[in-house]
Amino acid sequence: MNRYIETPLTKEVTASLNVGDYVYISGKIYTARDAAHERIYKALHKNEEIPIDLENNIIYYMGPTPAREKNVIGSAGPTTASRMDKYTPDLLRLGLKGMIGKGKRSKEVVDGIIKNQAIYFAAVGGAGAFLAGKIKKSKIIAYDDLGTEAIRELEVDNFPVIVVIDTQGNNLYEMAAKEYCTLEK
Numbered sequence: 001m002n003r004y005i006e007t008p009l010t011k012e013v014t015a016s017l018n019v020g021d022y023v024y025i026s027g028k029i030y031t032a033r034d035a036a037h038e039r040i041y042k043a044l045h046k047n048e049e050i051p052i053d054l055e056n057n058i059i060y061y062m063g064p065t066p067a068r069e070k071n072v073i074g075s076a077g078p079t080t081a082s083r084m085d086k087y088t089p090d091l092l093r094l095g096l097k098g099m100i101g102k103g104k105r106s107k108e109v110v111d112g113i114i115k116n117q118a119i120y121f122a123a124v125g126g127a128g129a130f131l132a133g134k135i136k137k138s139k140i141i142a143y144d145d146l147g148t149e150a151i152r153e154l155e156v157d158n159f160p161v162i163v164v165i166d167t168q169g170n171n172l173y174e175m176a177a178k179e180y181c182t183l184e185k
Helices: 011-016 034-045 088-093 107-115 128-132 144-149 172-184
Strands: 002-006 022-031 058-060 098-101 119-122 135-142 151-165
Touching (some): 034 088, 034 144, 088 107
Parallel strands (some): 002 022, 022 058, 098 119
Antiparallel strands (some): 022 151, 119 151, 135 151
């Protein structure tokens, strides 16, 4: 099913999304990769303020390439989400409602998704140039010393993703593997 949603997310929106849905996101989303996640994690555990309000927001696991002339951003493909799994349960407890990446997630992250009524979306790896075209604005809002891994606020328009893990814990990767094994027999 095709779904068009706007940020910030609500529990009603996340609850209405099902594994396998094609979703087109418009509004603000944030980027953060390994180094930014580690800084946020350390700040949280020192009871320090973090640079973004996670409540009802989406983090895209992405570090863009440099923008070419007249472009808002360079190639903007997803990175492997499992590298952020150590940090994700804490961020979900702070109200994070969506994550965009590629690849599997740990049991702890899936449990956190269910408990906090969040969604894990996948963006197509290898489609970074196409995805960059869906980003209308980009600005660094924290950790600019991290270069490509700085936290950015993006304004996106119909940014294409697929629901991989929904609020019930249904997991597209697991479902597809089971279906494939059944077809193979």
